[in-house]
Amino acid sequence: GRFDVAAVLIGFVLIEILLLAGNGWACPLTAVAARFTGDRRDNFDIYLPRLLARYNKQVFGTLFVAATLYTAWCWWQA
Template sequence: MTKTTKLTLIKIIHTIIWFFFVAVIFYILYSGVFNKITVYTWIGIGLIILEGIVLLAFKMFCPLTLMARKYSDSEKENFDIFLPNWLAKNNKLIFTTIFAIGLIVVIIRTIYSLV
């Protein structure tokens, strides 16, 4: 397999995983806003927290980014994923903010449902 093929495969896998986690983040927000909190909401929160732990363990880099670096010298933010460069650059800020808002709403709704 060539370096280009390996990089393309990593980009495809990385993009699929990215879409999955974005869907989970929006599901958490949806659950809180519409007060439809289920076990899946809490599983989603756990998955996002686990993703955060992985990023912390790899010094805020996705392991797939580190793998892709072996096959590219690109300085672009999106060298390892099929996203626009501006989104790849601001990805963590945008989706951490959305997750935090969703998490706060879920926690508030959960507390009020217990009272």
Template sequence: MQNNQKLLLVKLAHTIIWAFFVCVIGYVVYAGIYNRIDATVWVAIGVVILEGVVILMNDGKCPLTNIGARYTTDRNDAFDIFLPNWLAKHNKLIFTSIFAVGVVLVLFRILK
């Protein structure tokens, strides 16, 4: 398999995993807004926190970024994922903020 094919597989996997986490974060926000607090919300919060720990332990990068870097010299912000460059660049800030709002909403619901 050639490097461009390997990079394509990394980008596909990275994009699918990214979309999964966007959905999970969206679910946390949804649960907080509509007071749908159950075990699923806590699992969702735990999964996102676990992903955050993995990223922190990897110098602030997704491990798939390191894998993708093996197959190209391109280092633009979206070289390893099918996202617009601006979104890839600000991804962690945007979705960490949305996740934090969701967690605050969930905590507000359970403490109220």
């Protein structure tokens, strides 16, 4: 029932999406991590299994959209 908190958290994620979009859909910190290793596997810079790291934007993007739609639906019902 705390839609104000939900709106702030959704806003934080939207800011992160803007940062990713502005950086060619790559995390800006990937370049920092790349300076310390020659490893370039999909998960070299993130603590996720390789398959999940490869598709993390699709997986977590879908979850974000679903959760945002659910939040909007709950807000509409309130």
